Amino acid sequence: MKISEVMTRDAKIASPTDTLQQAAKLMKACDCGVLPVGEGDRLVGMITDRDIAVRCVAEGKGPDCEVRDAMTKEVKYCFEDEDISQVCANMSDIQVRRLPVLDRNKCLVGIVSLSDLARRSAGTAKALHGIAQPSQQHNQSFAAI
Template identity: 50%
Template sequence: MNVSQCMTSIVETIRPDQTLADAARAMEAGDYGILPVAENDRLVGMISDRDIAIRGIGCGHGPETKVSEVMSSDVLYCLSDADVDDVMANMGETQVRRMPVIDERKHMVGIVSLSDFAPSSASRTGKSLSEITRPSSKHSQSI
């Protein structure tokens, strides 16, 4: 099965020139923990509630700080025609729970989370979750 068959295709994004307050309001309204950052329909980063709290507020940035100042620019993504098992393995190895989905033109077409895979491959999803949650220094919030 391809990622396009189980991804969420309606994805709210935020622009890099918007503020942390804008991002927090969007996350609260949609009950999201992460937002893709897009510019001209191209994925340029990701911002999480943790980014806002730790790299934003925790480092003295106020609510009017631009998203671009605290977002993660190293974005892991997958292609819409990628095989689900390959993407799950990649998510486990890189310890991420959600991944933006792009097409061959590098336009964002969706987002996939580990829970999207559960109905079709419970055992592989469990293995990926186990890999994601193991202790690692990969995702340290140090600046």
């Protein structure tokens, strides 16, 4: 089965020049915590609710800050014609819960999440196991405030 058969096609997209408030409102409206950031049909980044909190709010930046100031610019992605098992293995290796989906012209065509995979694929358990592995980067036992 191909990713195109399970992905969400109507992914909402933020612009790098949108404000964080606009992005947060869009996340609220679509009940999601991540948005692809695009210029036209080209993917230029991803922004999460955590990016807004950590990269902007924690640094004293306000809701008028632009998405480009909080987004992750180096984005991992998959292609719509890739096999689900290959994408699940990749998501496990890089420990991500969502991937933007591109066509072979590198135009954004959707987004795939673990929940998309879980609803339609039996191979999700292995990906979930790999993604759920704790890493030092997210270990709160040594965090100091």
